[in-house]
Each structure stands twice: as structure tokens, then as C-alpha cells.
Amino acid sequence: MASLEPKPVSASRITLAQLMQPQHANNLGTVHGGVIMKLVDEAGALAATRHAGHRVVTVAVDQMMFQHPIRLGHLVILTAEVSYVGRTSMEVEVQVVAENPLTGERVHTNTAYVVxxxxxxxxxxxxxPPLLLETEAQRQRWEQAKARQAFRLQQRAQMRRTAAAQEESA
Ligand SMILES: CC(C)(COP(=O)(O)OP(=O)(O)OC[C@H]1O[C@@H](n2cnc3c(N)ncnc32)[C@H](O)[C@@H]1OP(=O)(O)O)[C@@H](O)C(=O)NCCC(=O)NCCS
Known part of the structure; x- marks a missing residue:
């Protein structure tokens, strides 16, 4: 049985870094978006697993926008942090930064929210476990995450109503 003692955000925060190599390329010679999506899910799942002390499954991914192409030879650095917890669910915020290792220049490419x-x-x-909020920034992030989660659950209810109506009319 995993402990249900409250845990601070810092206890599960994780940073992953991965060098972008030819197998990560799309047809344009930059990094394939799907590679970044997979890394986001891996980093998020690790933070959630650390917080929960249990295995986790991905239940929702908010929209992802890629604001800059990532080049081969650059390092992708992902920082994942639990932003909100419910009873059994957790939202994790994943920040993605690309670094040119020759110059150290860093570009923030996207932020993703995964449940x-x-x-x-x-x-x-x-x-x-409950999430121990220790800073004002963490408290603000919690409130924003709570609103996102309420919106997702509304969307889930809507999807279920649509699916039930389709089944009825089939
Ligand atoms: C995750 C899963 C076990 C949840 O089962 P369920 O019967 O929907 O369980 P519940 O309705 O009790 O939901 C469990 C929690 O998930 C949350 N949740 C469920 N669907 C959600 C959604 N679409 N968005 C956000 N949160 C969601 C619920 O709010 C609840 O959170 P809480 O306990 O903190 O209040 C089930 O949906 C599942 O197995 N999904 C597939 C997961 C998977 O295979 N992922 C890999 C991608 S293919």
C-alpha cells in the first residue's frame, strides 16, 4: 500500500534530457512532433508515478502547440511537475525547452498539460497523496489546473452524451 501522506511538488518533479538524432527526424529534417509528444508523456508519467507511488495511465492530454521547430543535434529538456491532484487523478505540467549544446542557447518550445x-x-x-503547496506560484498553478480539470470533465460528460445518443439512434 503506497503512503497517502501529503507530498510537496518538489518530491516528484523530474527533468529529462534527450539528444535529437536522425531517427527523430521528420521529412523536413527537423524533429518529428510525435517524438516530442512521446517524451512529454514519458516525463509526465514519471512525475505522476513518483507522486502516486503507483503505476499510472494517461487519461487526457490537452492541446499541444509547437511554437518552434527543433533541430537535430539539439537537446530536448523536459521538466515535469504535478500541478493538481484529485482523488485518483493528477495533472502534470510539462515544459519543453530545446537547447543548442554548442552555444547553450535555449528556446521554450511548448508547455503541455497531461492527466x-x-x-x-x-x-x-x-x-x-494530497499535493503540498509551498509557494504562491504553486497555489496559482493549482487554481488554474483545477479550472482546466473541471473543463475536461465537462467535455467528457458531453462526449458520453453524444456517444449515448449515437448508440440510441443506431
Ligand atoms: C483511466 C481509467 C482507469 C479511469 O477509469 P474511469 O472508469 O473513467 O474512472 P473514473 O471515472 O473514476 O475516473 C478516475 C479519475 O480520472 C479522472 N478522469 C477520467 N476521465 C478523465 C478525463 N477525460 N479528463 C480528465 N480526468 C479524467 C476522473 O475525474 C477521476 O479523477 P478523481 O479520482 O481525481 O476525481 C480508464 O478511463 C482507462 O483505463 N482509460 C484508458 C487509459 C489508457 O489506456 N491510457 C493510455 C492511452 S491509450
């Missing part, structure tokens, strides 16, 4: 659910050995949602 994970902690699951037990049967794949059922299981409770996660």
Missing part, C-alpha cells in the same frame, strides 16, 4: 490516473494491480483507479 494521469493512478491504478492498482487490477487497473482500477486508486487514491493518490
Amino acid at each position: 494521469y490516473v493512478a491504478v492498482d494491480e487490477h487497473g482500477k483507479p486508486t487514491p493518490v
Whole structure:
């Protein structure tokens, strides 16, 4: 049984760095967006797993916008931090930065919000520890994340109503 003692954001924060190589390229010779999406999910899942002390599954990914192409030979640095927790779910904010290792120049390429659910050995949602908010920035991020989560749940309810109506009319 994992502990349900409150945990600070710093206890699960994680930074991953990956060198972009030819296998990461798209047809234009820059980095394929799907590579970044996968790294975002991996970094986010690691932070969520650390917080939960359980395995986690991805349940929602907010829209991702890529503001700058990333070049081969550059380093992608992802920082993932739990921003909000519910009973069994956690929102993780993942910041993506690309660094030219020759010059040290860094560009923020995108921020993604990913929701994970902690699951037990049967794949059922299981409770996660509360998040200990220690700074004003963390408290503000929590409030913003709470609003995003409420919006996602509204969208889920809408999707379910649409699916039920389609089934009825089929
Ligand atoms: C994640 C999963 C176990 C949740 O099961 P469920 O029956 O929907 O469970 P619940 O309705 O109790 O939801 C569990 C939690 O997830 C949250 N959640 C569910 N759907 C969500 C969504 N679309 N967006 C945000 N949060 C969501 C709920 O709010 C709840 O959070 P809380 O406990 O903190 O209040 C189930 O949906 C699942 O297995 N999904 C597939 C996951 C997967 O395979 N991911 C890989 C991508 S292919």
C-alpha cells in the first residue's frame, strides 16, 4: 500500500534530457512532433508515478502547440511537475525547452498539460497523496489546473452524451 501522506511538488518533479538524432527526424529534417509528444508523456508519467507511488495511465492530454521547430543535434529538456491532484487523478505540467549544446542557447518550445490516473494491480483507479503547496506560484498553478480539470470533465460528460445518443439512434 503506497503512503497517502501529503507530498510537496518538489518530491516528484523530474527533468529529462534527450539528444535529437536522425531517427527523430521528420521529412523536413527537423524533429518529428510525435517524438516530442512521446517524451512529454514519458516525463509526465514519471512525475505522476513518483507522486502516486503507483503505476499510472494517461487519461487526457490537452492541446499541444509547437511554437518552434527543433533541430537535430539539439537537446530536448523536459521538466515535469504535478500541478493538481484529485482523488485518483493528477495533472502534470510539462515544459519543453530545446537547447543548442554548442552555444547553450535555449528556446521554450511548448508547455503541455497531461492527466494521469493512478491504478492498482487490477487497473482500477486508486487514491493518490494530497499535493503540498509551498509557494504562491504553486497555489496559482493549482487554481488554474483545477479550472482546466473541471473543463475536461465537462467535455467528457458531453462526449458520453453524444456517444449515448449515437448508440440510441443506431
Ligand atoms: C483511466 C481509467 C482507469 C479511469 O477509469 P474511469 O472508469 O473513467 O474512472 P473514473 O471515472 O473514476 O475516473 C478516475 C479519475 O480520472 C479522472 N478522469 C477520467 N476521465 C478523465 C478525463 N477525460 N479528463 C480528465 N480526468 C479524467 C476522473 O475525474 C477521476 O479523477 P478523481 O479520482 O481525481 O476525481 C480508464 O478511463 C482507462 O483505463 N482509460 C484508458 C487509459 C489508457 O489506456 N491510457 C493510455 C492511452 S491509450
